[in-house]
Amino acid sequence: MNRAQRGAAGSRGLGTMEVKSKFGAEFRRFSLERSKPGKFEEFYGLLQHVHKIPNVDVLVGYTDIHGDLLPINNDDNYHKAVSTANPLLRIFIQRKEDADYSAFGTDTMTRKKNVLSNVLRPDNHKKKPHIVISMPQDFRPVSSIIDVDILPETHRRVRLYKYGTDKPLGFYIRDGSSVRVTPHGLEKVPGIFISRLVPGGLAQSTGLLAVNDEVLEVNGIEVSGKSLDQVTDMMIANSRNLIITVRPANQRNNVVRNSRTSGSSGQSTESSLPSSTPNILGNLLQGEEESDEEDIIIEDSGEPQQIPKAAPTSESIESLSQIELLHESTQNGFLPSSEMNLNHSAGSISMDYEVPEPGRKSLEEDGTIITL
């Protein structure tokens, strides 16, 4: 390797790129043709070759420009890694059996140090998964069960990610009645139920929703007292990021939590922070604000583009108004106080759901959305 050519300008000029690869405590340096990186399999073979580990199954990762540790396991992310590397492509290799999956992901920037130390000293790492299915990052999420820690065991909060798939949501709801325990004994109250799952639809394919499950909340808003049409409208309005809390008709598959036996379990379901609720709920909405919608504009019959956010000054106004709206609606009794338990969960929703890479997102949407 010619040290003189390793200057950033030089390497770019020649179309080669420096690769610094680390396995265990060993470093290898080599260069690649930036314009012709080849296939991932070739690269994988090259890495095994330079580290002299021909028969060891390894996981390959790289640090991107933000310092996140991201996986390289197919041609696409390999090419992405090559194209974004500047000036140097840093590769980290782990043995598959000691791999720390949590080290990867978009969030790793904040915990980079820690991650790196984990990677650097794999022996320190306590948990070693024995069965490897695949890495979560290799898949696009379709659905998830969330807030298991704060919901009663009889309830399930399901999130359906419509934007990433062409599948229809694929379910129907109906009116019905459910039995509630009240101070006056058992009482029949009207409720909203899932009435049908469309075969092959998102709802059915997740297996998280079933016919006759009672719908309790839609995106953190209780449905009791709302008509079937209202709930339909709310679900459709939230369809790109739909979070439904249900009481499953089949209660046998419920998650049984150890903590439930302790006295603190009650506290987690009944929130004890009434004064801060509007703000926490606001938090949820703000999370959504960023995640759920990006309108598209075509200027002068050019290419479709996502509509950007206006200057931050106006954003702050928005957030103010948003909170105020919520506050007022609470005042008007539209968000009954019994939703306290939600708000807590709402906060956590926005926490565990962060903005996907804007670039990737718009790419996905171009194909499916712009039709005219």
Added chain:
Amino acid sequence: MRRFLRPGHDPVRERLKRDLFQFNKTVEHGFPHQPSALGYSPFLRLMAIGTRSGAIKLYGAPGVEFMGLHEENNTVMQIHFIPDQCQLVTLLDDNSLHLWSLKQHGGASELLEEHRFTLKGPPGSPPSATQVTAVLPHSSREVLYLGTESGNIFVVELPSFRVLEDRTITPEAVLERIPEDNCNRRSCELVEALQEHPKNPDQILIGYSRGLIVLWDLQNNKATHHFLGSQQLENLYWQRDGSKFISCHYDGSYTQWPVSSDNRQPEPLENTVPYGPFPCKAISKIYWQTTKNGLPYIIFQGGMPRASYGDRHSISVIHGSQQTAFDFTSRVIDFFIIFSSDPAAEFDDPSALVVLAEEELVVIDLKSAGWPAVHPPYLASLHCSAITCSHHVSNIPLKLWERIISAGSKQNIHYSSMPWPIDGGTNIAPDPPQRDLLLTGHEDGTVRFWDASGVCLHLLYKLSTVKVFLTDADPNDNMNTLGEDEWPPLRKVGTFDPYSDDPRLGIQKIYLCKYSGYLAVAGTAGQVLVMELNDEDAEHVVDHAEADLLQDQEGYRWKGHEKLKTRDGPVRFEAGFQPFVLVQCQPPAVVTSLALHSEWKLVAFGTSHGFGLFDHQQKRLVFVKCTLHPSDQLALEGPLSRVKSLKKSLRQSFRRIRRSRVSSRKRRGGSGNASEVQEANAKFDQEALQEMELAPVQRKIEARSAEDSFTGFVRTLYFADTFLRDSSRHCPSLWAGTNGGTVYAFCLRVPPAERRMDEPVRAEQAKEIQLMHRAPVVGILVLDGRSTPLPEPLEVAHDLSKSPDMQGSHQLLVVSEEQFKVFTLPKVSSKLKLKLTALEGCRVRKVTVANFGSCKTDDYSENDLAVLTNLGDIQIISLPFLKLQIRYPCIRKEDVSGIASCVFTKYGQGFYLISPSEFERFSLSTKWLVEPRCIVDMPEVTSNNHVHNKSGTENAARKS
């Protein structure tokens, strides 16, 4: 951490909100739905109308209106004013009596229910014993006589409704002095009529259903005269001097009877069947009125020959040799005559006939030759043809107002010039702050212009678009022409005509520019007419253009109605709005949005297929844009033709089944098993119904997609002069929003005025915004540099608005059914949003910018959005920060047609239909409030009004 500060509860703002917003339902305009009873007080000169839903409405001079509602919501059967009092009694169909009073409170009169009462018989008696059939408020004002089904006449004291049992007039007492061979107990079943003697308050005339009429002396508690009618009795009426009375009967006859002291059982003077000799329908009510010239007026309801005219709703007026049977468009509920109420006057001298029909109020002037109709100042039948759309224009310039009135007055020449005869009470409401027009579009292709400034919604002018088109119906087919010798002498009166000749003529969108007098009207078959106000009649050719909205799409077949055929050659138009341009959309789908820019002389229109822009100065189509998704077959094929309601398809399938069963029965020769078939039918229907009930109502949950049906449906069009391309130059622009959440913006180049006819208007698409949530776009608005909505065309030119701020940056507000979004311009970036559906599950149905003034200070006003949701709530949302200010429940969410009919005004008022014939007016503003405020004083009682004397003997003495 800013979010933990709560900026929402600024006490100053809260106080200001109280000064700005207030919700009131102020008045009901139009004709009461399902009227069921009519009453009139000649003393107060007030008319009362009761309805089947238990409402009671009082009307006097224009602006004098009262409304009351019976808690029971039962049908009002009868209304009787207490003589010489501000009181009235109503009888409901649950046999309850209610006493209402007009009381003064806070400087204005109010209608209040004071007492209610239900007549109770002795224990064990059948309900018919106390079923009230006739009510007579006695002139003493102290008692009510209640005739019942059992023949008993009960006397109750007012206002306590205490039954004076000792004064009950029983059939036994009545029959006491009648020879048995003429009458028996059955003759006295059911009291049909009770009439007080006009001169002697101690005598009342009692008419029983089977024909027996008795003159009863209240002082001596005995019958003084018996009149033995042979026909079933319907009603009675005294002649003014009390020497004769007239009775009308079930067989269509009326009989005049003399009342004299010498003959206790007189024979009839005259018995006539006016429309005989063939069997006739009953005459249900009759008046006999005297005049100075000696010829009486006999006015009666019904009596038509049963076979040929039995279906007519008629009231006949006979005066000497003149006889007319007024033929009403709907069932006659009741009528009354306005005549001289001065008791000292020798003759009745009737001046007007007031008829309450089921769908309209008709007043006939009896003083003028030919008995013309009087144009009512209120109670207009809004639904004379079904209302299809409405448009409100505030603050009309005086000049335009006068021109519309003058055009309207030329249409009203056939009306009587008589001043409105029902003129009781005084309107003390302040004059309306401005001149407002409400325009209603109708199914028959007409547009009606209503004066909506005040409490009385008054028809100013009616415009018909029918003349432009060739329709099956011949417009010269005049129903009013009357053959010379025709018998009965029927004459059609009234305007109610719910039958549209051609549904394609229906008006769907209206836009009036109040400054230029340009009017654009669009209809069901894709027709768009641009009109100009002309004060003279004119004959001219209407320029005709076609807009092919499916330009690029090929191979599709339109399965809806055909376009309207136009008339070739010049057409004669009467003074008023005269069309000069007709654009017909192709395919001829219903026009779903319309915008007119009178300054640029452009009209934009949209359907479910696309939208177009027409230059009505050069009479040239500027461009069309197809918004239809190629796969959207439903929108292509027809005007929602395939979207059948469940009800409709069910009905059709039932019909099919029935038809097949009828034919099978025919085959069997209709033998004895018809009842069996019927039974089977009934069983089948029942099963089908049950099945329908068992199938649960389901709602599909699916994200909207570009492939959904009707995404191309153009919901809103908007002209704006704004920064579309760059921030240095603003230009005219046209914005369109679709059902699929797309907003199109076109940059327009309009030549300057001096070259306006020489250079073409050009348009170029500049932007296309796709809202990710894809909800229908229902409103587009541009806010100027001061965040004020851009003014209307010509508003600045007429010095009625500040010019918009073109220095600061403009903002675009897009309102979808689900959320409100503000974007920056010219570079579109999202700035603010307010979600409605995701949080509350309601959707925007109507949205307008309204100006709210403070009731405390004159110099403060602000613009807000007034929003009506599909749940019938009204929300006020601030501009430009999109904060919810206040929310009011307004319309029941089940009342879909009410919600669909709502229009907001520019100053925070609104209208919506509460029935096909009535608008409810409401106000969101503390400042602009139009509500009735009136006062009814007790008129001075003239000294020689003997009726008020309690003592009957004294009266009798003075009379003799």
